Amino acid sequence: MDQAEFIALIDKHQGIIHKICRVYRNSKEDREDLFQEIVFQLWKSAPSFEGKSQFSTWMYRVALSTAMASYRKKKPEILYAPSLPNTQTEQPETDEQRERLFAALAQLNDSDKALITLYLEGLSYREIAAITGITETNVGVKLSRIKTKIQQLLNIK
Amino acid sequence: MDTLQSLWQSSEAPQKPTAAIQSMMHEKTHPVLKRIRRQMIFEAIAFTIFLIVYYDFFDGHRRPVFTNILLVAGLLLVIIHNIIGYVLTKSLPMRNTIKQTLEAHVTKIKNFAFVSVLSRILAAACLLLFFTFATTKYWLLAAIIIILIIQIALLSAIWIKRIKQLNDVLSGLD
Numbered sequence: 001m002d003q004a005e006f007i008a009l010i011d012k013h014q015g016i017i018h019k020i021c022r023v024y025r026n027s028k029e030d031r032e033d034l035f036q037e038i039v040f041q042l043w044k045s046a047p048s049f050e051g052k053s054q055f056s057t058w059m060y061r062v063a064l065s066t067a068m069a070s071y072r073k074k075k076p077e078i079l080y081a082p083s084l085p086n087t088q089t090e091q092p093e094t095d096e097q098r099e100r101l102f103a104a105l106a107q108l109n110d111s112d113k114a115l116i117t118l119y120l121e122g123l124s125y126r127e128i129a130a131i132t133g134i135t136e137t138n139v140g141v142k143l144s145r146i147k148t149k150i151q152q153l154l155n156i157k
Numbered sequence: 158m159d160t161l162q163s164l165w166q167s168s169e170a171p172q173k174p175t176a177a178i179q180s181m182m183h184e185k186t187h188p189v190l191k192r193i194r195r196q197m198i199f200e201a202i203a204f205t206i207f208l209i210v211y212y213d214f215f216d217g218h219r220r221p222v223f224t225n226i227l228l229v230a231g232l233l234l235v236i237i238h239n240i241i242g243y244v245l246t247k248s249l250p251m252r253n254t255i256k257q258t259l260e261a262h263v264t265k266i267k268n269f270a271f272v273s274v275l276s277r278i279l280a281a282a283c284l285l286l287f288f289t290f291a292t293t294k295y296w297l298l299a300a301i302i303i304i305l306i307i308q309i310a311l312l313s314a315i316w317i318k319r320i321k322q323l324n325d326v327l328s329g330l331d
Contacts, residue, residue: 003182010178018170033188035173039181045251062251065258068326069249070189071319098164111329114255120165133254134330147158154161 001046009055010039016056016121017063023105023113024067034067041066060121061131064114104153112146119143190247197239204232215288224287231283238276245269256330263323270316277312281305 001009010017017038021031042062049058105113118128125143129136150156180186208229211217217225250261285305289298 003179006182007175007178011172011175014173014178015168015170019165019168022168022170036181036186036188039178040184040187040247041249041251043182044248048251061255061258065251065255065262066249068255069259069262069323094164094167097160098168101161101164109329110326114330120162122162122166131255132330133256150161 001049006043006046009059010042013056013059016059020063020067020117022102023117024110026106034070037070038063038066057123057127057131060118060123064117064131068110068114100154101150104150107153108146108149112142112149115139115142116146116150119146184247187247190243193243193246197243200239201236204236208232220287220290224290227283228287231280234276234283235280238273241272242269256327259323259327259330263320263327266316266320266323270313270320273316274309274313277309281309 017035020038021034025031025034042059045062049055105116108116114132115128118131123131125136125139128139128143132139134142184190211228212225217228245265250258250265252258252261285298285301289301292298
């Protein structure tokens with residue numbers, strides 16, 4: 001993969017990196033650092049991408065490994081915004097729901113964050129198992145527990 | 158859960174420009190590596206200045222040759238250790254799955270932690286030997302040794318905490 005090809009693919013899939021940074025880091029500065037670390041590790045690992053799987057699958061593996069392995073000085077603080085400024089064209093209610101979702105995800109441990117990220121992205125249990133290295137059955141068990149936890153955190157019945 | 162999934166999938170962040178992505182691919186602009194490099198350069202300059210002046214300032218000619226050699230070796234060890242640390246920081250051992258990658262990373266961190274603590278002990282021993290060789294000021298020697306033991310204990314505690322943090326992440330993937 002040459003540099004131009006790599007940049008085009010990152011450009012196309014950068015939303016994935018943004019979301020991973022959002023889940024794994026609390027401050028804007030830490031997210032920027034992690035974003036750069038992920039791009040750097042992806043580029044360094046690019047020769048290992050053989051095109052056997054989708055680029056996004058390979059990207060999840062490298063990006064999540066980087067987020068989980070890289071060192072954080074302190075545990076992120078969980079900040080709940082009482083109200084959110086309506087800066088986007090979307091409904092403010094949707095923005096608030098999204099903020100609450102990210103705040104709930106931030107309270108999970110690192111491995112649970114990886115599993116739920118892949119699930120929310122729409123990957124199958126089989127794909128999640130292949131990326132994380134745990135069995136398909138175990139993915140199901142863990143995800144069921146994580147979903148219950150998120151529902152409790154969000155007060156969803 | 159479907160609502161959460163659609164909320165997640167519709168989440169958008171401001172797109173980074175291509176030029177910004179391109180610059181992130183290089184080691185030169187990496188924020189963490191940049192900080193480590195700056196610290197390494199600062200330490201290397203400080204050690205070089207020390208090595209240039211120590212012979213006159215600390216009467217190197219009056220001390221046995223082997224203590225001079227050990228002092229230089231001790232400082233070189235610290236510089237080499239910093240370089241190894243930098244190389245290891247920038248390379249995450251990517252494997253076929255996240256679990257395998259993290260396992261390889263923990264092994265690498267454990268090995269480096271051992272090298273880190275050992276090199277600090279050796280460097281401290283070399284410095285100690287040079288400055289206190291044939292001294293009769295035992296109270297001073299004892300004080301220096303206590304300070305060094307505390308430093309090494311703190312360094313070990315930092316590594317133990319880091320390794321535990323990674324092992325906790327790994328245990329979540331069992």
